[in-house]
Amino acid sequence: MPPERGLSIGALAGRTGLAVSAIRYYEAQGLIAAERNAGNQRRFPRAAIRRLSFILIAQQFGVSLAEIRVLLADLPEGRNPSPADWRRISLQFRDRLDQRIATLTRLRDDLDGCIGCGCLSLPKCALYNPGDRAGERGAGPRYLMGDRPG
Structure with a gap:
């Protein structure tokens, strides 16, 4: 990606609803990557929007950043993921969701006896x-x- 064509951190924040500080944090954690333009400003590929959206969704389901990092390692950095890329990720993520659903179902069904x-x-x-x-x-x-x- 030529740096001048990427998204500024402010534009990325506007598209994802994340604070700039959160985007910097995810970058520092290696979950997204930016290049620098001639003025040393960050420029993110458009694919970062989808990566950040995935991070937010996964965190809502209780997936740790370490687990998210492993899942995202299978996605391409500089381009939007293809449907095949997402299918590969979703198969891994689906197992985690199925386990969580089973745990929550068991909790729901047994909780009345525990109160x-x-x-x-x-x-x-x-x-x-x-x-x-x-x-x-x-x-x-x-x-x-x-x-x-x-």
């Missing part, structure tokens, strides 16, 4: 203490006292 438990050592607690494992460690709120499940 008010407090001690987390009731034999019937299927969410945090299946089989009353915490009760084997002693009385009281074992997990809240610092014991770790498992």
